[in-house]
Amino acid sequence: MFRSVRSVAVQVAKRSQVKAFTRALATAAARPSITRVSFAAPLARAPAQRIPIALTQIKPEIERRNMSTAKDENELPPRDVMEYDVVIVGAGPAGLSAAIRLKKEAAKHGLDLSVCIVEKGAEVGAHILSGNVFQPTYLDELIPDWREKGAPLDTPVRDDKFMLFTSKYAIPLPTPPSMHNEGNYIISLGQLCRWLAGEAEALGVEIYPGFAAAEVIYEKAADGTEYVAGIATGDVGIGKDGKPTENFARGMELRAKTTLFAEGARGSCSEEVMAKYGLRKTPQTYGIGLKEVWEVQPEKHKEGTVIHTIGWPAQIDNYQGSFIYHMKGNLVHIGVVIGLDYANPNINPYMELQKFKTHPTIASLLEGGRCIEYGARVVNEGGYQAIPDLTFPGGALLGCSAGFLNVPKVKGSHNAMKSGMCAADAIIDQILREGLRKENEELQAKGLPTVSEPSAPAEHVEHALAGKKLHYYYANLMSSPVIRELYEVRNVRPAFKFGFLPFLMHSAFVEYLSRGRESYTLAFDHKRDCDATVPIAEAKPIEYPKPDGKLTFPLLENLSRSGVNHEENQPSHLKIKPEKKHVPLQVSWPVYGGPESRFCPAGVYEYLDDPSQPGGKRLQINAQNCIHCKTCSIKTPDEFIKWTVPQGGGGPNYTGM
């Protein structure tokens, strides 16, 4: 193994070797000894994750290249390059569905497309957090025999409840039509993704967990337009001081004729590409979802029950709701989702989840049980209005990277899958149509009769895809139910700006009467969620109950249940934007009371006393605690944080989210 790690990680000449390398890393990362961090000790002293450790074995090769003395990019050797037809960033439902569909459709047309997925989690599913009540419509279409193949969908929904919570009571309300879940399943989306990854690999897709896309590669076409030509993984073995350590190794370039970004909500490369090509026409708005998985006492468990709640503990002016899903194995998935356009900077989303559990209904359900997992992740809430342009020269945006979450249904995995499938179909369409056009041009030039199908589609892949937009992707989505579904509920979420009661009445009107036929389309009032925060001097203080250690937990204790782990000796992947360096101490702390110290669900941001600083504070960023929810890139005042990918496969290590 040592030889293959060394030769693959550094020389990276053959795909099969890389595969061996990444498999070794994934296996190592999955070992129980490294998936859990004890928070009895400070997180900063957590053991280094397996990936950087494995990379220490390539030291002789590094010495050969004399990397440890390199000072800047110009002194570094070029990155090794691997070429694919399609590179997909992110092994979530969108990316995996795209890959599976591509391979299946390509095979039908005699095409052997090379498809690769990079995934920043140490293994597939490690960074996936979802509810999840899963609508299997598109899984049926993608893998019709998923039941026979043993897909992990084993808790059919049997009961749907919708409730209004007050601090003491749970008042049943009629379940809105969009929240009916007949035919759906309560699942762990991470586990489904692991299963899908197996299906994809069986079809020949190469999947590299533990490799994050850190950089988008752009090239210039003959006409001067810049197109996306693939991605690069980050260099590893760079110390906190920004200098290469003895474990340094350069990242790899994965070049592609088409690059699909399927990074989920607020993807770092996706946001860059959207900004570069001006794809966002209307700003996106987000929510933060925080979740715990509990094993409860068997007599309290009602397998297949889905409960959604509104009301307490939410402030009346916050878009907030909760979910309780009873999954097989006495498991209960419980969480809150809070619109990040909240105004009061005193809100602490983590404590909202803890408070929610103290409701008598929830407390009695969880009593005698144990919390086995905790995590958080943002969701898109902008819906139809916020869908960006989906294509750019050289690729497209899939799933929640673009934003296809149906907010009232709290469902996005099915649409993410379908968007991946539509993009895959668009790639095949483009190869066939472009091939046909070219062949017929040649036949006509020779005075020969034209044909209706290209005779050798494989010959046209380069010409049809490289640097091109995926022309048929949006059309495919438009003719699928995805866009229609989002259009029908387009006015539900934005109506919350009129207040809680008008929102409820309007939602009932849309759900039961108009069903999307409204003559109007409501807009969100703010440009960015961070702009909705009011100064702390104008905000009501909020009291949260002290954690009791049984039902409610201190944040750091719970964080150990996310399995979070990062290589310690690396520069922070949470960067203060250079032009916004003044914001933390001159704006965030004095004006808003440092909201990031409350909204971050991992306790990453701390304002510490420091008499040497103007204002007597300094901001400490405990980047190693980050569970990749992306909230800080959205809700810090003036969005002063740029979220970038850390080295290796760092981050949470979810097993059943």
Ligand SMILES: Cc1cc2nc3c(=O)[nH]c(=O)nc-3n(C[C@H](O)[C@H](O)[C@H](O)COP(=O)(O)OP(=O)(O)OC[C@H]3O[C@@H](n4cnc5c(N)ncnc54)[C@H](O)[C@@H]3O)c2cc1C
């Ligand atoms: C609390 C909560 C509850 C939800 N409940 C439901 C529900 O009940 N039903 C439902 O259908 N949907 C639900 N959703 C929404 C659903 O989870 C998403 O719509 C779905 O996961 C989107 O799929 P995706 O493939 O687009 O992105 P994701 O599932 O986010 O997957 C993206 C993948 O890309 C990887 N990645 C990101 N950036 C990079 C990079 N630069 N390099 C390499 N890899 C990268 C990530 O690690 C991840 O594995 C919920 C979401 C949340 C947060």
Ligand code: SF4
């Ligand atoms: S640092 Fe940012 S991305 Fe990481 S957990 Fe905190 S809010 Fe989420």
